[in-house]
Amino acid sequence: MTVDVAAARERDRRRRLRRVAYVLAPIALWMWWRILSGSPVSPGWPELPPDAVFWLPGIALVLLLAIVFIAPMFGAGKSPHTIYLPEQIEVGFDDVKGLGSVLSEVRHTLDVFLNHARFRDEMGGSPRRGVLFEGPPGTGKTHVAKAMAKEAGVPFLYVSSTAFQSMWYGATARKIRTYFRHLRKVARREGGAIGFIEEIDAIGIARGGVGMSPRMNSALTTEPAISQGTGGVVNELLIQMQSFDEPTRSDRIRNALTRGVNRFLPAERQIKTVPSPFANILLIGATNRADSLDKALLRPGRFDRVLHFGLPGRTERQELVEYFLQSKKHDSELDDPGAIDDVAAMTIGYTPASLERLFDEALLQALRGDRSALTRDDIRQAQLEVEIGLPNPVDYSPEERLTIATHEAGHATIAYLVGKGRKLELLSIIKRRDSLGMLAHREEEERFTQRASEMKAMLKISFGGMVAEEIFFGESGTGPAGDLSAATKLAADMVGSYGLGDAPVSFRAAQGGAFAGDFVAQVLNDPKARKAVDRILLDAKHDTAAILADHRYMVDALRQALLEHEELIGDEIIDVLRDAETAALAGSTALVDLRDRNPRIIEIKKRDEDSSPTP
Incomplete structure (x- = not known):
């Protein structure tokens, strides 16, 4: 264990032994004096007078009522934390994976925590007292905090912020005070302590911010109407995060006596008061809504560092x-x-x-x-x-079954032909949740950006089902509803966010106002933007129709395979498509796109239509 924490723990252990000795020594001397004087102490129940049977039940009833009515009031301010000792924590840094540079910064923070005396006294620095873990749920914030306590060898005081809330007015702030009092006490006793507040945004939300209804005054201006209870809780949290080194009760009594004596002493002979001892505390807050926290919480001296826990690459x-x-x-x-x-x-x-x-x-x-x-x-x-959900097979009518198979085959064919760098995972006509059929596909390599051509390809994939129904049945039905919704949202983003419409304008720049509303609605309600969205969608549908008209045989092969097997997984989809291509190549010439990693046939012509030699 690092020297600073171990030394502080050893000093406190010896101090506790001395206190125990001071308390037990007089008792031991008194008991020896009784033994030596011939009247040793004999344990047992005290002797009660005969009339105790009359007044003892009344006293017991009064005490019981006092406990029932008064005890909850005392318990209302009790800290709701759970304390874990290092030996109770099973996870260490060896069990923390997939965090990259975040783990390095956590280790650095822990090194400063363990060597606080050297960093503070020798180097003149101010140790970090608060760190905010921010990121989506499930990214390892609580896991890392427990690992820090395990590696540091100090107690871990865990509390959920909702546990601070109470039905009694003012009790929430009192629980926060009690929690920090316990944190200081444990830190001084053990040489350090790590406090962890889960979902801290529940008690640290911005004052006058989210969820506050406006209140009108006589001058027709608006002011945020914030409850005193909410503002008081945030204020209490801010105060406690500035009071880590608050003096202990014994130091306060000693300093009060010293000040009383100094009133009668000249200035040059006055006694010095005891300074507040340093409490080696590291407070960790976890949230997935850092933007909703009060700005005062994030200033240096409170949460000195904000660590973002993102999705692993x-x-x-x-x-x-x-x-x-x-x-x-x-x-x-x-x-x-x-x-x-x-x-x-x-x-x-x-x-x-x-x-x-x-x-x-x-x-x-x-x-x-x-x-x-x-x-x-x-x-x-x-x-x-x-x-996607559990399979929920239903009995389709033959006509509906054929329609669904055609729809999904259209999606898969377009994804195979234009979805460069995409892998087909599943093609199914088995009902799952609200979907009667589905095509699951993903990028072969992890990407963080998309080009305009790739977004247009996604639009074509969305239109694949609708166009396939129109080619084979002469009309489409209710099936493409979800596809059209996704395509419209993507097209709205292309026009309103990415500057791919008629003008390089971003509607995102206007968001955040009182009347911002839904982003897609903003784009579609603008006449010029709506015209650009319509053009992008119509162009995508027209291109999809041309592609499927040339590759109708692939759609037919896929839907026949779906009608037979109901579900195709991974390479099974590719095998059906390539078998269809092989059959179509008989007596034909093919145009192959070699720019893709996996070359694909993009056009097939009969030899009598093309006089060029077969490649």
Whole structure:
């Protein structure tokens, strides 16, 4: 253990032993005096007079009523925290994966916490007293805080911010005071302590900010109407975060006596008061709504550092997959680096918590199959059930079944032809949640930006189902409703956010006002922007119709496979499409796009239509 924390803990241990000795020494001397004088102390119940049977029940009843009515008032201000000792915490830094540079900064913060005396007294710095962990749910904020307490070897005082709230007026602020009092006490006793407040935005929301209804005054101006209770809670939190070094009760009594004596002493002979002892405290707040916190909480001296816990990238997910597989019984094929990379690639947007849940669901899949180890197929099936929902087969009429198969085959064909860098995961006509059928596809490599051509390709994929219905049945129905909604939102973003309309204007710049409203509605209510959105959508639909007209045979092959199998997964989709291409190539010439990593046929012509030699 680091010297500063260990030394402080040893000093406090000896101080406690001396106090125990001071208390027990007089009692021990008195008991020896009784023994030596011939009247030793004999334990037992006190002797009660005969009339105690009359007045003792009344006293007991009064005491019981006092406990029932008065005890809750005393308990209203009790701190709701739970304290964990280092030996009770199972996670350490070796169990923290997928955080990259955030973990390095956490280690640095912990080093300063452990070597606070050197940093403060020798180097002249001010140790960090507060750190804010900000990020989406499940990214490891609580996990890292526990690991810090384990590595530091100090107590961990955990509390949820909602536990501070009370029905009694003023009791919430009193609970906050009590929590910080316990935090200071434990820190001085153990050489340090780490406090953790979960979802701190519940008690640290900006004063006069979110959720405050306006109040009109006589001059027709508006003022934020904020409840005194809410403002008082935030004020109490701000005060306590500035009072980490508040003097102890014994120091306050001693200083009060010293000041009383100094009133009778000349200035040159007055006694010095005791300075407030340093409490080695690190307060960690966790939230996924840092923008709603009061700005005073984020200034230096309170939360000195804000650490963002983002979604793990592909490399971080590989590290997490390897870590979780160590504790999950799995097939040996998952130990291959390629398999680990494949699982990391298919879990874009997953947090550490959601990744762990995915493996637990995969273990359930293995258990259902009467197997004792999970496989890659179990992970894929678990992902489908978690993200899309459980299969809910229904009896379609033959006509409706054919329509749904045609619709989904149209999506898949367009995704195969124009979705460069996208991998087809699942094609199904089995009902899941509100979807009668579906195409699941994702990027082969993790991307953070999109080009205009890629967004236009996504629009074409959205129109694939609608256009396929029109080609094969002469009309479309209610099926494309969700596709049109997604396409309209994307087109609105292209015009209103990315400058891909008739003018390079961003509607996002006007957001945040009192009458901002929904972003898509803003774009569609502007006549020029609406015209640009209409043009983008109509162009995408026209291009989709031209592509499917030339590749109708692929749609037909896919829908026939769907009618037979109901569901195609991964390579099964590609095999059907390539078999259809092979059959169409007989007696034909093909135009192949070699710019893609996986070359695809983009046009097929009969030889009598093209006099050029066969490539």
